[in-house]
Amino acid sequence: MSNAAPSIIDPTAAPAPSRGRAPTPGRRPSTRVYWLYLLPGGIALTVVIIVPFAMNLWYSLHKWKGGLAPMRWIGFDNYVDLMSDDAFWRSFQNSLWMIVAMVIVPTLIGIVLAAVLFDVVGKNIGTRTASFLRAVYYLPQILPIAVAGIVWNWIFNAETGALNEILRSLGVTDPPNWLGVPGLALPAVMIVLVWIQIGYPTVIFMSALQRVDPELYEAAEIDGAGWYRRFRAITIPQIRPETFVITLTCTIAALKVFAPIYVLTRGGPEGSTLVPSYYTFLNFFDKSKIGYGAAVATVLTFVIIVVAVVIQSLQARAERREEEGR
Amino acid sequence: MTTATTGATGAAARPDTPRVVGRTRDRHHRGAWRWVILALCIVFAIGMIAPFLLMVMNAFKSPASYSSGGPLQLPTELYTEGLVKFWNATNFPVKLWNSIWTSALAALFGVLLSLLTAFAIGVGRIRGRMWIVLVFLLANMLPQEVLLYPLYTMAQQVGLNNSGWAIVIIFAVIQCAFGTYLLASVLGTFPKALLEAAALDGATTWRILWQVVYPIVRPTLSVLLIFFFIWTWNEFFIPLVMLTTPDSQTVPIALASLQGDRMLDVPTLNAGALLSLLPTLVFFLIFQRTLTRGVTAGAVK
Numbered sequence: 234m235s236n237a238a239p240s241i242i243d244p245t246a247a248p249a250p251s252r253g254r255a256p257t258p259g260r261r262p263s264t265r266v267y268w269l270y271l272l273p274g275g276i277a278l279t280v281v282i283i284v285p286f287a288m289n290l291w292y293s294l295h296k297w298k299g300g301l302a303p304m305r306w307i308g309f310d311n312y313v314d315l316m317s318d319d320a321f322w323r324s325f326q327n328s329l330w331m332i333v334a335m336v337i338v339p340t341l342i343g344i345v346l347a348a349v350l351f352d353v354v355g356k357n358i359g360t361r362t363a364s365f366l367r368a369v370y371y372l373p374q375i376l377p378i379a380v381a382g383i384v385w386n387w388i389f390n391a392e393t394g395a396l397n398e399i400l401r402s403l404g405v406t407d408p409p410n411w412l413g414v415p416g417l418a419l420p421a422v423m424i425v426l427v428w429i430q431i432g433y434p435t436v437i438f439m440s441a442l443q444r445v446d447p448e449l450y451e452a453a454e455i456d457g458a459g460w461y462r463r464f465r466a467i468t469i470p471q472i473r474p475e476t477f478v479i480t481l482t483c484t485i486a487a488l489k490v491f492a493p494i495y496v497l498t499r500g501g502p503e504g505s506t507l508v509p510s511y512y513t514f515l516n517f518f519d520k521s522k523i524g525y526g527a528a529v530a531t532v533l534t535f536v537i538i539v540v541a542v543v544i545q546s547l548q549a550r551a552e553r554r555e556e557e558g559r
Numbered sequence: 560m561t562t563a564t565t566g567a568t569g570a571a572a573r574p575d576t577p578r579v580v581g582r583t584r585d586r587h588h589r590g591a592w593r594w595v596i597l598a599l600c601i602v603f604a605i606g607m608i609a610p611f612l613l614m615v616m617n618a619f620k621s622p623a624s625y626s627s628g629g630p631l632q633l634p635t636e637l638y639t640e641g642l643v644k645f646w647n648a649t650n651f652p653v654k655l656w657n658s659i660w661t662s663a664l665a666a667l668f669g670v671l672l673s674l675l676t677a678f679a680i681g682v683g684r685i686r687g688r689m690w691i692v693l694v695f696l697l698a699n700m701l702p703q704e705v706l707l708y709p710l711y712t713m714a715q716q717v718g719l720n721n722s723g724w725a726i727v728i729i730f731a732v733i734q735c736a737f738g739t740y741l742l743a744s745v746l747g748t749f750p751k752a753l754l755e756a757a758a759l760d761g762a763t764t765w766r767i768l769w770q771v772v773y774p775i776v777r778p779t780l781s782v783l784l785i786f787f788f789i790w791t792w793n794e795f796f797i798p799l800v801m802l803t804t805p806d807s808q809t810v811p812i813a814l815a816s817l818q819g820d821r822m823l824d825v826p827t828l829n830a831g832a833l834l835s836l837l838p839t840l841v842f843f844l845i846f847q848r849t850l851t852r853g854v855t856a857g858a859v860k
Contacts, residue, residue: 281729288709349600375793375839377836379814383818399630514796527705530704
């Protein structure tokens with residue numbers, strides 16, 4: 234399939250038919266000169282990402298209060314402590330809820346919205362209306378998350394919040410403190426995240442649908458397949474590459490999520506919305522446990538890489554199966 | 560959903576003549592249904608922008624009329640005190656300028672670095688490029704927390720703590736990790752004939768880059784530039800830690816730092832949020848088409 238997503242590992246591999254050919258030294262100047270072009274990016278990456286990453290690993294093997302305080306080597310003790318740290322486990326458990334709110338729900342809603350906008354609104358009413366609606370759905374995506382968080386924080390506020398003001402005017406005497414009660418804070422945060430995320434899969438799926446050959450649908454329609462069957466049998470398999478890309482990028486984003494938590498709940502109440510990145514932040518700047526925070530960040534990195542590799546290999550397998558099936 | 564019933568009748572019918580019948584029935588059904596679907600889409604759209612609507616409605620209301628009339632009542636007066644209060648409390652022009660120059664420079668350097676690196680990988684096809692791309696990709700996946708404390712101490716050592724330049728450098732590189740990955744795959748498909756023709760003419764790699772490659776990938780570069788700008792503008796975590804004094808902070812940080820303020824009343828908060836999102840909103844409206852095309856380019860090349 235020419236339109237499949239390129240393998241994430243080597244994007245240059247997929248479209249190069251000449252790859253098998255040995256480099257022809259006579260026709261092109263030596264590739265050695267190209268290393269010069271790698272230099273600026275390579276140095277920048279080393280200084281800003283690779284070295285700090287290594288330093289973080291180094292910190293995580295120490296007990297350190299930060300700044301000028303002495304660093305004490307403690308080996309893997311931080312990691313051992315993590316294993317029996319309830320807050321650490323809770324933060325990763327909440328990551329699963331973040332995945333529900335940032336990957337699963339928005340992707341499902343996005344597929345339906347994209348299909349409806351493309352199939353019904355786009356074809357029967359006008360592509361202008363469809364792209365206008367798409368832009369509206371996409372709007373929360375371009376907001377600074379801090380701004381979105383502040384507005385939602387006010388909406389959910391117990392005393393002056395819009396939601397409770399509305400509830401009170403409807404006669405609810407004692408509306409809940411949405412972000413202040415352990416059982417409600419997590420669902421409230423999840424609603425905000427769903428709201429932020431919806432636009433992304435919608436936009437991507439809509440363009441994916443444009444790619445699908447309309448003849449497939451016409452053939453299916455002639456064969457008498459209804460909307461739902463066409464959706465299941467044609468749309469879903471055809472947009473699989475996009476689904477994988479969305480799953481991958483959004484899952485990583487969900488594992489990394491920080492700003493919404495910071496502006497909405499600061500991990501509270503009682504740690505009910507604590508996520509790994511916020512827990513790292515707490516250890517760094519609140520508890521002055523640099524080594525411990527660094528260990529949390531390292532574990533998070535490890536989890537992200539494992540998840541990315543798993544999703545990638547699932548995609549590779551799905552593509553292989555599809556090729557064998559044809 | 561809408562045409563399921565017509566589909567079923569179509570399936571039962573014979574293939575020749577009834578197809579026409581099926582079609583007309585289909586259209587008939589759509590005629591009735593499409594407005595219902597459109598209405599549902601619009602209701603959903605209103606739901607999506609409800610927070611914005613609430614924000615706009617309550618940004619121009621006095622605190623007194625908010626507490627008496629509630630959030631849904633239309634403002635009866637044009638109360639601009641909130642706007643003024645926020646503008647003065649945060650010294651907004653300074654924040655705005657900080658956001659603009661750091662985002663613009665980070666985006667520019669990010670694109671430039673991406674182009675150079677991707678040129679080496681995609682056009683130069685240097686040895687071990689697969690591993691190099693892998694490193695850039697991994698860099699792209701790292702959570703910022705893992706870089707935060709070392710970057711914080713490094714910035715202190717070189718005197719860039721609390722400086723916008725730290726933001727420029729850090730985000731130019733972080734964006735470049737993504738840009739390299741994307742551009743390398745674009746340049747990997749670059750027409751060989753063009754490159755070979757240029758090489759036969761004796762063009763240096765530098766000239767190939769700027770006179771052959773650059774003009775062709777310019778649309779992609781501009782999409783990247785816009786994205787990098789918005790992404791840097793919206794960044795929260797690293798600027799929050801790095802920029803400690805009000806005169807160096809960016810717009811999102813300024814708004815968030817006001818949040819804990821007890822003095823902050825509802826109109827001021829909403830006016831602040833409105834003012835903070837206006838630049839991005841304007842940017843979005845100007846580049847809407849490029850952006851939606853860009854999202855797609857980034858997802859599936």
